[in-house]
Amino acid sequence: EVQLLESGGGLVQPGGCLRLSCAASGFTFRSYAMNWVRQAPGKGLEWVSAISGSGGSTYYADSVKGRFTISRDNSKNTLYLQMNSLRAEDSAVYYCAKDVDSGVAKAFDIWGQGTMVTVSS
Amino acid sequence: EIVLTQSPATLSLSPGERATLSCRASQSVSSYLAWYQQKPGQAPRLLIYDASNRATGIPARFSGSGSGTDFTLTISSLESEDFAVYYCQQRSNWPRTFGQGTKVEIK
Numbered sequence: 001e002v003q004l005l006e007s008g009g010g011l012v013q014p015g016g017c018l019r020l021s022c023a024a025s026g027f028t029f030r031s032y033a034m035n036w037v038r039q040a041p042g043k044g045l046e047w048v049s050a051i052s053g054s055g056g057s058t059y060y061a062d063s064v065k066g067r068f069t070i071s072r073d074n075s076k077n078t079l080y081l082q083m084n085s086l087r088a089e090d091s092a093v094y095y096c097a098k099d100v101d102s103g104v105a106k107a108f109d110i111w112g113q114g115t116m117v118t119v120s121s
Numbered sequence: 122e123i124v125l126t127q128s129p130a131t132l133s134l135s136p137g138e139r140a141t142l143s144c145r146a147s148q149s150v151s152s153y154l155a156w157y158q159q160k161p162g163q164a165p166r167l168l169i170y171d172a173s174n175r176a177t178g179i180p181a182r183f184s185g186s187g188s189g190t191d192f193t194l195t196i197s198s199l200e201s202e203d204f205a206v207y208y209c210q211q212r213s214n215w216p217r218t219f220g221q222g223t224k225v226e227i228k
Contacts, residue, residue: 037165044208044221044222045165045210045222047210047217047218059215061216062122095164100167100170100176103212105212105217106153106212107155107167107171107176107210107212108157108165108167111165112164
Protein backbone atom coordinates (compact mmCIF):
# COMPACT_ATOMS: atom_id res chain seq x y z
CA GLU A 1 0.00 0.00 0.00
CA VAL A 2 1.31 3.44 -0.92
CA GLN A 3 1.62 5.48 2.25
CA LEU A 4 3.07 8.71 3.61
CA LEU A 5 3.41 9.30 7.34
CA GLU A 6 4.37 12.72 8.68
CA SER A 7 5.84 13.42 12.09
CA GLY A 8 7.59 16.20 13.97
CA GLY A 9 4.82 18.73 14.42
CA GLY A 10 4.10 20.46 17.69
CA LEU A 11 4.02 23.74 19.59
CA VAL A 12 6.94 26.10 19.10
CA GLN A 13 7.58 29.71 20.08
CA PRO A 14 7.89 32.46 17.47
CA GLY A 15 11.43 32.53 16.14
CA GLY A 16 11.90 28.86 16.94
CA CYS A 17 12.58 25.92 14.69
CA LEU A 18 11.09 22.54 13.92
CA ARG A 19 11.93 19.65 11.60
CA LEU A 20 9.17 17.69 9.95
CA SER A 21 9.67 14.20 8.54
CA CYS A 22 7.62 12.18 6.09
CA ALA A 23 8.22 8.44 5.83
CA ALA A 24 7.22 6.92 2.50
CA SER A 25 6.38 3.32 1.68
CA GLY A 26 4.81 1.28 -1.09
CA PHE A 27 6.45 3.02 -4.05
CA THR A 28 9.92 3.73 -5.48
CA PHE A 29 10.58 6.86 -3.47
CA ARG A 30 13.59 8.11 -5.44
CA SER A 31 11.59 8.09 -8.68
CA TYR A 32 9.17 10.82 -7.60
CA ALA A 33 9.35 14.46 -6.68
CA MET A 34 7.87 15.25 -3.28
CA ASN A 35 6.13 18.28 -1.85
CA TRP A 36 4.99 19.99 1.32
CA VAL A 37 1.55 21.63 1.35
CA ARG A 38 0.06 23.38 4.36
CA GLN A 39 -3.39 24.37 5.52
CA ALA A 40 -4.02 26.90 8.25
CA PRO A 41 -7.04 26.15 10.47
CA GLY A 42 -10.24 26.78 8.54
CA LYS A 43 -8.33 28.02 5.49
CA GLY A 44 -7.40 26.74 2.05
CA LEU A 45 -4.37 24.88 0.75
CA GLU A 46 -0.97 26.52 0.28
CA TRP A 47 1.90 24.85 -1.58
CA VAL A 48 5.10 25.30 0.46
CA SER A 49 7.99 23.49 -1.19
CA ALA A 50 9.00 20.80 -3.67
CA ILE A 51 12.07 18.65 -4.30
CA SER A 52 13.00 16.54 -7.30
CA GLY A 53 13.45 12.79 -7.05
CA SER A 54 17.23 13.05 -6.90
CA GLY A 55 17.09 15.94 -4.46
CA GLY A 56 19.09 18.11 -6.83
CA SER A 57 16.37 20.68 -7.42
CA THR A 58 14.32 22.47 -4.79
CA TYR A 59 11.55 25.05 -4.97
CA TYR A 60 9.88 27.26 -2.36
CA ALA A 61 6.93 29.55 -1.87
CA ASP A 62 7.96 33.14 -1.35
CA SER A 63 6.41 33.06 2.12
CA VAL A 64 8.96 30.50 3.34
CA LYS A 65 12.00 31.14 1.14
CA GLY A 66 15.13 31.62 3.20
CA ARG A 67 13.51 30.17 6.33
CA PHE A 68 12.49 26.63 5.31
CA THR A 69 14.67 23.95 3.73
CA ILE A 70 13.34 20.85 2.00
CA SER A 71 15.52 17.75 1.72
CA ARG A 72 15.23 14.01 1.25
CA ASP A 73 17.14 10.85 2.08
CA ASN A 74 16.39 8.32 -0.64
CA SER A 75 18.21 5.59 1.29
CA LYS A 76 15.69 6.02 4.10
CA ASN A 77 12.63 6.82 1.92
CA THR A 78 12.14 9.98 3.96
CA LEU A 79 11.31 13.58 3.14
CA TYR A 80 12.15 16.46 5.48
CA LEU A 81 11.21 20.07 6.04
CA GLN A 82 13.50 22.13 8.26
CA MET A 83 11.59 25.17 9.45
CA ASN A 84 13.51 28.06 11.03
CA SER A 85 12.50 31.54 12.20
CA LEU A 86 8.93 30.38 12.63
CA ARG A 87 6.10 32.89 12.69
CA ALA A 88 2.52 32.75 13.89
CA GLU A 89 1.36 32.67 10.28
CA ASP A 90 3.23 29.39 9.76
CA SER A 91 0.74 27.65 12.05
CA ALA A 92 -0.98 25.00 9.96
CA VAL A 93 -1.39 21.33 9.22
CA TYR A 94 1.57 20.34 7.07
CA TYR A 95 1.02 17.60 4.52
CA CYS A 96 3.66 15.80 2.53
CA ALA A 97 2.46 14.85 -0.94
CA LYS A 98 3.84 12.71 -3.76
CA ASP A 99 3.91 13.88 -7.35
CA VAL A 100 1.57 12.02 -9.67
CA ASP A 101 4.28 11.15 -12.20
CA SER A 102 7.43 12.60 -13.74
CA GLY A 103 8.05 16.28 -13.24
CA VAL A 104 8.10 18.39 -10.12
CA ALA A 105 4.99 19.65 -8.33
CA LYS A 106 2.79 18.64 -11.25
CA ALA A 107 -0.10 17.30 -9.19
CA PHE A 108 -0.22 15.49 -5.88
CA ASP A 109 -1.75 12.03 -5.91
CA ILE A 110 -0.76 10.63 -2.52
CA TRP A 111 -1.00 12.65 0.69
CA GLY A 112 -0.04 11.97 4.27
CA GLN A 113 -2.44 12.48 7.14
CA GLY A 114 -0.77 15.75 8.08
CA THR A 115 1.08 17.02 11.14
CA MET A 116 0.03 20.13 13.05
CA VAL A 117 2.47 22.96 13.66
CA THR A 118 1.46 25.67 16.11
CA VAL A 119 3.63 28.75 16.51
CA SER A 120 2.67 30.60 19.66
CA SER A 121 4.18 32.06 22.80
CA GLU B 122 2.25 34.61 -8.97
CA ILE B 123 -0.77 33.16 -10.72
CA VAL B 124 -4.01 33.74 -8.85
CA LEU B 125 -6.75 31.12 -9.22
CA THR B 126 -10.28 32.30 -8.52
CA GLN B 127 -12.93 29.66 -7.92
CA SER B 128 -16.65 30.19 -8.23
CA PRO B 129 -19.08 29.94 -6.71
CA ALA B 130 -17.79 29.93 -3.13
CA THR B 131 -20.63 27.61 -2.16
CA LEU B 132 -22.83 25.41 -4.31
CA SER B 133 -26.03 24.05 -2.76
CA LEU B 134 -27.34 21.02 -4.64
CA SER B 135 -29.29 17.82 -4.07
CA PRO B 136 -28.01 14.26 -4.63
CA GLY B 137 -28.42 13.29 -8.27
CA GLU B 138 -27.99 16.85 -9.54
CA ARG B 139 -25.17 18.02 -11.78
CA ALA B 140 -22.44 20.18 -10.25
CA THR B 141 -20.42 22.66 -12.28
CA LEU B 142 -17.44 24.30 -10.57
CA SER B 143 -15.33 27.03 -12.14
CA CYS B 144 -11.66 27.97 -11.78
CA ARG B 145 -10.28 31.06 -13.51
CA ALA B 146 -6.55 31.84 -13.72
CA SER B 147 -5.08 35.35 -13.69
CA GLN B 148 -2.97 34.36 -16.72
CA SER B 149 -2.82 31.38 -19.01
CA VAL B 150 -1.81 28.10 -17.40
CA SER B 151 -2.20 26.13 -20.66
CA SER B 152 -3.74 22.80 -19.59
CA TYR B 153 -1.69 22.57 -16.39
CA LEU B 154 -4.52 22.52 -13.90
CA ALA B 155 -5.52 19.96 -11.28
CA TRP B 156 -8.59 19.49 -9.10
CA TYR B 157 -8.77 18.09 -5.56
CA GLN B 158 -11.55 17.09 -3.20
CA GLN B 159 -11.23 17.55 0.55
CA LYS B 160 -13.59 16.34 3.25
CA PRO B 161 -13.49 17.62 6.86
CA GLY B 162 -10.55 16.23 8.82
CA GLN B 163 -9.08 14.49 5.79
CA ALA B 164 -6.21 15.13 3.41
CA PRO B 165 -7.07 16.30 -0.10
CA ARG B 166 -7.63 13.72 -2.84
CA LEU B 167 -6.48 14.26 -6.41
CA LEU B 168 -9.37 14.04 -8.88
CA ILE B 169 -8.13 15.50 -12.16
CA TYR B 170 -4.72 16.59 -13.45
CA ASP B 171 -3.66 18.38 -16.62
CA ALA B 172 -7.20 19.74 -16.94
CA SER B 173 -8.95 16.55 -18.01
CA ASN B 174 -7.05 13.44 -16.90
CA ARG B 175 -8.81 11.52 -14.16
CA ALA B 176 -6.51 10.26 -11.43
CA THR B 177 -6.35 6.58 -10.59
CA GLY B 178 -9.54 5.27 -9.04
CA ILE B 179 -11.61 8.39 -9.62
CA PRO B 180 -15.18 7.65 -10.77
CA ALA B 181 -16.25 8.63 -14.27
CA ARG B 182 -18.86 11.06 -12.94
CA PHE B 183 -15.96 13.48 -12.32
CA SER B 184 -14.71 15.27 -15.42
CA GLY B 185 -12.52 18.27 -16.10
CA SER B 186 -12.33 20.62 -19.05
CA GLY B 187 -10.80 23.89 -20.13
CA SER B 188 -7.51 25.45 -21.13
CA GLY B 189 -5.80 28.80 -20.91
CA THR B 190 -7.54 30.70 -18.13
CA ASP B 191 -10.95 29.04 -17.75
CA PHE B 192 -11.53 25.59 -16.33
CA THR B 193 -14.49 23.55 -15.19
CA LEU B 194 -14.92 20.54 -12.92
CA THR B 195 -18.18 18.73 -13.55
CA ILE B 196 -19.76 16.11 -11.33
CA SER B 197 -22.44 14.57 -13.54
CA SER B 198 -24.69 13.22 -10.79
CA LEU B 199 -23.89 14.01 -7.17
CA GLU B 200 -23.50 11.12 -4.78
CA SER B 201 -23.73 11.62 -1.01
CA GLU B 202 -19.96 11.21 -0.66
CA ASP B 203 -19.29 14.06 -3.12
CA PHE B 204 -20.34 16.81 -0.73
CA ALA B 205 -17.00 18.37 0.14
CA VAL B 206 -14.68 21.27 -0.68
CA TYR B 207 -12.98 21.33 -4.08
CA TYR B 208 -9.73 23.09 -4.94
CA CYS B 209 -8.01 23.80 -8.23
CA GLN B 210 -4.19 24.05 -8.51
CA GLN B 211 -1.90 25.22 -11.30
CA ARG B 212 1.51 23.88 -12.26
CA SER B 213 2.27 26.30 -15.07
CA ASN B 214 4.43 28.68 -13.02
CA TRP B 215 6.35 28.84 -9.77
CA PRO B 216 5.12 29.11 -7.13
CA ARG B 217 2.41 26.51 -7.50
CA THR B 218 -0.89 27.99 -6.33
CA PHE B 219 -4.31 26.79 -5.29
CA GLY B 220 -7.70 28.38 -5.62
CA GLN B 221 -9.59 29.35 -2.48
CA GLY B 222 -12.02 26.45 -2.80
CA THR B 223 -15.66 25.77 -3.62
CA LYS B 224 -17.83 24.07 -1.02
CA VAL B 225 -20.47 21.72 -2.43
CA GLU B 226 -23.15 21.35 0.21
CA ILE B 227 -26.40 19.45 0.44
CA LYS B 228 -29.43 21.56 -0.38
